[in-house]
Amino acid sequence: MSARLADLHAALGGVLHGTQERRVTRIAPLAEADEESLAFVAHPRYRAALAHSRAGVVIVPPDCVADALARPHPPAVGWTAWACDDPYLTFARLTQWWRRHVQPRPRHAGVHPSAWVAPGAQVHPDATIGPFAVIEDGAVVEAGAEIGAHSVVEARARVGAHARLAAHVVLGFDCALGARSIVHGGTIIGADGFGFAPYDLPGAHGKAWEKIEQLGAVRIGADVEIGANCCIDRGALGDTVLEDGVKLDNLIQIGHNVRVGRHTAMAGCVGVAGSARIGAHCTLGGGAIVLGHLELADHVHISAASVVMRSITQPGHYSGIFPIDDNRSWEKNAATLRQLHALRERLKALERRHQP
Template structure:
């Protein structure tokens, strides 16, 4: 998609300095050529301003004198660049209209503005918003609601009675609304607990490839507005995730736990069931959260990498930690400390 640089400036709240021109796309400052828009957000990349062939560069006011091309001035060049990239790269998952190989139930509400690709299945009672795109081989079960402008990539499965907001993106392999992991022991046999709740997903939510979100047992699993879930994230039944929280890949959140607003959860984190994490918490990668976090801040629990030899020694010493503590306590008492 080609746009005038001046139009981009207006839409991303930047000030244009220099000549207007046509911009085809964005690119790295060292790789960009004619018709491309680059950016500098850190002073270490300033040498690139002297050699770049980009038609325009997004940068801060203080770096303007070093720029030989047209410029878009921004207090936050990285954010401005992200907005520009979004403008220049609209996502088209399927051509507008309904493929003749798609299977659409007679009771589904399908506006004329939607795009539904080959072999998609949409069951009765489902309501699609305007400009929804559904990729090939995705399955939308009965009585699902999907808001305007939501993109569903190929091979996504959405269970019955799920609600999904506006402007969401759901990537391939995601499964939303499968049964939660609920069983009751009856002697040496497990009895399945019916999962009767739903999944409620807010607006502007992104759900990564092969991520799974289980439906609630009785209450609903809730993903609030602007939550970002990476690939391979597991959200168990009755979990609630607050607005503007981001969860990195391979993290698992066990049932009925609540995550606050504006949290950042690193990769490979494990969060146990029935705990609460307050707003504005950062959890670093590979941390295991075994109890509620009631104060904002940064939390970690993983062991840093070491040579295998040192790691083995430290593991053995850790096993003796209680014994060493008791010995030190006795020594302190006998020495009069």
């Protein structure tokens, strides 16, 4: 499988320097690329590695073109530098082009013979329903959508146009997935939220729990991507909402009645407790926790493994668990904390010195 560099350039823009008439057989990391590979440099720390790379074509920022062309031991056809203002963004769009044109996923519109589609479901003729999938009564699967093997679209749920459910995904009853969204394997959308009312057991033996039925749904916007084995709970009364462009990594828990603003991204193992409100264009690092009923403003960035224990009303970068603070203050406090034992010993020595 290969592509003409001229076709890639025509689709993605930028400026080519050096040899332009060549074919690219793969997109590769700098250290593993050969003369038929295309690599990229998006950060200054990788420029040292560029000098030793054998990548025939390298996407670079404009100020790195000379370095890319001056690499030693060029092949007979020479090197090529592809200058772009944002090499990482160009790389991202290049991977999409490559998947569509060079590594297309097999797709066969229609319903697999082993799938079950309820008589009251609406499945567009251009949709794809995979082996052993289940489409329940009243569900809607729009044009170009793909439902993977063993996935379930429950009653009255809706899958938007060109959305894709991988294998073993459940889209719960009354839930909606927007156009072009992607849900990876094992994810459950619309499980019951964690709602229970405590009551006293007879004889003063402690508390038990009465289930609160979760009567809301989950509404997911367009161009959302949800990783593998995530759980997004339905609302108790209203809906849990993920707005357009949200990106979730694997193993993320979104509690009932949470609202996540547009284009917010969360790394693996994030947990958001019920009724929290996350603004637009936020990021949450891996393992971060947001407690229930809190609010994060737009453009808030939470460091990995932080625990958000209060609402955050101002944009910025926040870190820590003792308690969470703006990142600059947290780093200063963390540096002081590392000296706490020595400071304690000095204080005890001063107290002994001044004792009567």
